[in-house]
Amino acid sequence: MLNMIVITILLVRKGRLLEKLIIPDSAFDQASRLNVGMQFENWNHANLVLLAYGQQIGFVWRIQDKFLDKNGGVYKYVFECRHAGKFKSKKTATDPSKQRKRESIKTECTCFINMCWPLKSQSPSITKMNLTHHGHSLNPKMIQFANVYRQLPQTVMDKIKFYVNTIHGINQHTLRQLLQGEFKDHLFLDRDLANAIQQFRKGDTDSERDPENDASNLLKELQKMKENDPTWFITYHCVKNRLFHLFWMTPCQQTLYLRYHDVILTDNTARTNKYHLSLCLFVGVDEHHHSRLVAQALMSDETTSSYMWVLNNFLVATNNLAPKMIFSDCDTGLEPAIETVFPTTRHLHCIFHIVLNIKKNLMRSLGSQFTAFQNDFFVCRNTLFEEVFESRFNSLCTNFPEASSYLKNILYPIKKRWAKCFTYQVMIYDYLKKIELSQKSIINGYIRFCLGV
């Protein structure tokens, strides 16, 4: 299981806790090996590794400077410790005795990192660095101030608000393209954009769209069903009359789940409804290979805590019967929730989503080699023997060095969730157990039939 370290970086805006930032283990691993020449997938990845390093050591980075290339993209960042620089008093008084003695955070600290991503290069890398601190103590609790440089400036926030309000259902990708046209020198992190979209969507949902009537209508409908049949399972979570989460299981779904809880597939529809709630579906597979919907939930966001709410209620509804296997995409919010709430469940990733992520992360860097890479990747993924898989995986890293970092840091740690030699074993084992059980029951049935009992 991939361990995700959840760090409470308080992304607070207007006093509201927005979200916990999840930094993957691989970023911490890379952070402990920072050196000149180290390469990153993209600026977002570099930033995650720097945040991980700051967390490990106990200080906070800020962007000291950035340089643009001829296309308007950033080709160089200078990151420095937020204690770098010399304190200059803004007072004009020349008599030092008249100056107010105030503590400044600037202590002339010398810690900095230069990173460059020239046009001819596939990825950003560290070109120069000094990791020695000066004049301040190092305290891992300081990380809570990391929003100092992660926060988007007000001008950008205003623009995001404008786009979210005028373009219905705008996604992160479109928003980024629009913003990058206007703010060429700004670093837009996925998480910041997602938070900002979420913030404004919630804002207008609260004031204009009056969802409580809809929410209460939906709840009334469900409650009516429950009055007719008390075995309906319905639970919800409201904050200030606004529906946050809703989970329900019909009596028929509960029966289906009892029969088909071995393998459950779960996926979320993007927020395509007008309240921007995510619809989370749980699907089982029956003996005719038909999909059977066994439970559903509406969620206000896709954070770990929201998933934990859903999964915990799932257990309540099913009398603590967790699925044996669960298939999902590589949703970072879902993974820690499954690990915590369904500790005995085998969590696997469907290859469809793995391939989507590969395209997203590697198409640019591999260029014309991508098709060849994808073919080799499938051959490697479909290998049935662990030793052969390992050797093919190593060849993949050697033959496609541009993909090596993504393969090693992102895909390899979760190989047991997608490589056939691991998933196949689980399936076969389970299938054999099932056959064994059904044979036993057939034989027992036959014996009973012969004995006439």
Ligand SMILES: [Zn+2]
């Ligand atoms: Zn420092």
